[in-house]
Amino acid sequence: xxxxxxxxxxxxxxxxxxxxxxxxxTNILVDLITAILSLIGSxxxxxxxxxxNGYIGGWKFEQxxxxxxxxxxxxxxxxxxxxxxxxEIVKHIREGTLDFVLLKPIDSQFxxxxxxxxxxxxxxxxxxFFLLLFCIRINQINLSLSxxxxxxxxxxxxxxxxxxxxxxxxxxxxxxxxTWNAIEVLRSFLYIGRFPLNSFSFSLRIFFSIIIPxxxxxxxxxxxxLGLSQLWKILxxxxxxxxxxxxxxxxxxxxLKFYSSASS
Amino acid sequence: MKSNLINRKIFTLLKVQYSNMxxxxxxIALWAISGIIPFFMLNIWTNNNLYESINISDVxxxxxxxxxxxxxxxxxxxxxxxxxxxxxxxxxxxxLIQPLNPFFRYFAQHLAEQITRFPFALIIxxxxxxxxxxxxxxxxxxxxxxxxxxTFLSFLIQFLIQSIVACLCFWTEKASSIxxxxxxxxxxxxxxxxxxVSFPSYVKSWIYLTPFPYLIDFPANLLxxxxxxxxxxxxxxxxxxxxxxxxxKKIWSExxxxxxxxxx
Numbered sequence: 001x002x003x004x005x006x007x008x009x010x011x012x013x014x015x016x017x018x019x020x021x022x023x024x025x026t027n028i029l030v031d032l033i034t035a036i037l038s039l040i041g042s043x044x045x046x047x048x049x050x051x052x053n054g055y056i057g058g059w060k061f062e063q064x065x066x067x068x069x070x071x072x073x074x075x076x077x078x079x080x081x082x083x084x085x086x087x088e089i090v091k092h093i094r095e096g097t098l099d100f101v102l103l104k105p106i107d108s109q110f111x112x113x114x115x116x117x118x119x120x121x122x123x124x125x126x127x128x129f130f131l132l133l134f135c136i137r138i139n140q141i142n143l144s145l146s147x148x149x150x151x152x153x154x155x156x157x158x159x160x161x162x163x164x165x166x167x168x169x170x171x172x173x174x175x176x177x178x179t180w181n182a183i184e185v186l187r188s189f190l191y192i193g194r195f196p197l198n199s200f201s202f203s204l205r206i207f208f209s210i211i212i213p214x215x216x217x218x219x220x221x222x223x224x225x226l227g228l229s230q231l232w233k234i235l236x237x238x239x240x241x242x243x244x245x246x247x248x249x250x251x252x253x254x255x256l257k258f259y260s261s262a263s264s
Numbered sequence: 265m266k267s268n269l270i271n272r273k274i275f276t277l278l279k280v281q282y283s284n285m286x287x288x289x290x291x292i293a294l295w296a297i298s299g300i301i302p303f304f305m306l307n308i309w310t311n312n313n314l315y316e317s318i319n320i321s322d323v324x325x326x327x328x329x330x331x332x333x334x335x336x337x338x339x340x341x342x343x344x345x346x347x348x349x350x351x352x353x354x355x356x357x358x359x360l361i362q363p364l365n366p367f368f369r370y371f372a373q374h375l376a377e378q379i380t381r382f383p384f385a386l387i388i389x390x391x392x393x394x395x396x397x398x399x400x401x402x403x404x405x406x407x408x409x410x411x412x413x414x415t416f417l418s419f420l421i422q423f424l425i426q427s428i429v430a431c432l433c434f435w436t437e438k439a440s441s442i443x444x445x446x447x448x449x450x451x452x453x454x455x456x457x458x459x460x461v462s463f464p465s466y467v468k469s470w471i472y473l474t475p476f477p478y479l480i481d482f483p484a485n486l487l488x489x490x491x492x493x494x495x496x497x498x499x500x501x502x503x504x505x506x507x508x509x510x511x512x513k514k515i516w517s518e519x520x521x522x523x524x525x526x527x528x
Contacts, residue, residue, distance in 0.1 A: 030441045034448060041452035044467075048458050049308065052317030056308070181294035188298040200304070201311045 009106060010114060017084075017117040031120035035076070035127055042068055042194055057199030064196055066135045066222045070155065071194045072128030074217060077159060078166070080121030085113050086170040090180060093173045096261045109252050113167065141225060154221040154234060157241035161217055162190075164244035167252070174255045193218040213240050277369065281376035292377065296384035299336055302329040303392070305457050318462045324490055326399040328459055330392055331411075331484035336456055337385045338378050339419040339479065343370045344443040347430040360520065367427055367516075374423065403487060410494065411487035417501040418479045422450075424508040425475075431512070434519035449474075455481025459490075475504045 050061045092098040197219040209215040216237050223229035306329035315325045359366035393400050432439040453476035460481040478501045485492035
């Protein structure tokens with residue numbers, strides 16, 4: 001495992017995908033407007049929930065905005081890295097071009113997960129950051145070193161869980177060939193990450209924390225921001241994230257044993 | 265003689281597309297599952313007793329969201345994505361030579377997909393009633409027919425809008441990002457995530473002039489037995505179709521003149 005080599009390769013990836021994406025400049029502008037409208041829409045929806053109620057699932061409107069902000073950042077990351085790369089796996093497998101990836105003297109998971117980049121997602125990440133800064137102000141959160149490190153840990157764990165979920169579903173393409181719609185199912189489930197976990201009924205809460213841990217992705221980092229989170233929850237998130245990451249790696253290696261290329 | 269030929273054309277197109285769609289049963293089942301977001305929203309509404317503030321009973325609200333799910337299932341349109349792929353791959357050229365507007369082909373594709381999807385939607389509804397037995401109801405035949413008509417009109421409106429966007433492919437090659445942009449107001453304003461009655465009055469004052477509430481809110485209200493203006497809604501739907509159809513014809517004839525096949 002040569003880190004320097006991987007770093008160098010990644011720089012080349014960045015360069016080539018930036019060059020190809022900047023071909024479609026108006027597209028990036030349209031995507032930016034889409035991200036802004038989508039954020040406005042979700043805040044609008046949230047305001048409908050709060051118009052006659054002070055609290056939803058124990059969260060105030062200002063507090064629920066933090067969840068929106070973190071969701072927007074994570075969605076931006078998904079659109080920048082996970083979506084363009086992992087939907088490509090489907091194409092690689094259907095057309096048999098995964099052969100070329102496997103033959104390269106580089107880790108196949110690294111290649112497949114980071115090859116492409118979609119720069120319009122950056123704007124969404126920035127949008128989320130601005131909203132987060134705004135939330136820190138209106139909720140009067142004191143920034144301290146321990147708070148910053150805790151929030152950084154929980155958000156990176158969320159990114160790991162999110163990546164593993166995407167990668168896991170994309171990997172199943174090796175057996176089912178067309179999993180485009182399974183990704184749509186994941187997308188619709190991720191949608192509930194926009195709302196506090198406590199606003200859902202008990203059975204849904206269980207489902208989204210044990211079977212598909214979407215609850216961890218946005219609610220726990222937001223609780224850290226508000227200083228409400230208990231230590232065991234943060235520890236649990238770290239454990240879940242590492243389990244997911246390791247399993248997704250193992251699953252990829254396992255799945256490759258069943259890969260038989262196209263038309264053979 | 266001529267009408268006989270047209271009949272045969274329609275019948276053949278539908279038959280071919282239906283057998284094509286049956287090939288992808290699993291995908292369509294997954295797609296049906298990915299439409300369950302209205303149920304998550306319903307869960308937030310009922311779990312936080314939000315329905316009290318908008319004067320809709322618990323039962324009627326759950327019926328509304330079930331109907332919203334159904335209307336959405338039978339008005340999903342993806343013609344932009346098919347057309348973009350076909351035009352980038354150069355498949356549009358042979359279609360243009362045939363004595364049949366290629367959009368009829370896509371139209372048949374959508375209808376066939378809806379027929380395939382029907383049983384899966386029924387299964388999801390069945391599970392919904394198991395969990396919410398008190399919301400079970402049987403709409404009378406007249407209302408059922410009217411709501412099928414209005415769902416179909418909603419499908420037509422969306423199909424026309426997307427076909428117009430798809431025709432932009434003749435100019436920009438990547439029209440799907442414009443469609444993703446248009447999808448955001450459709451998502452938030454159509455009533456899929458919250459019934460239009462619950463919207464704040466500054467939105468309600470202008471929203472009925474846009475096509476959005478007639479896409480999901482109106483047919484879902486009609487079917488679920490919530491209060492709605494039947495003749496007004498239907499006539500607005502028809503009005504939008506009459507507005508959009510000439511626009512589509514115009515942009516289609518302009519676009520085909522502009523069209524140059526890939527690689528020529």
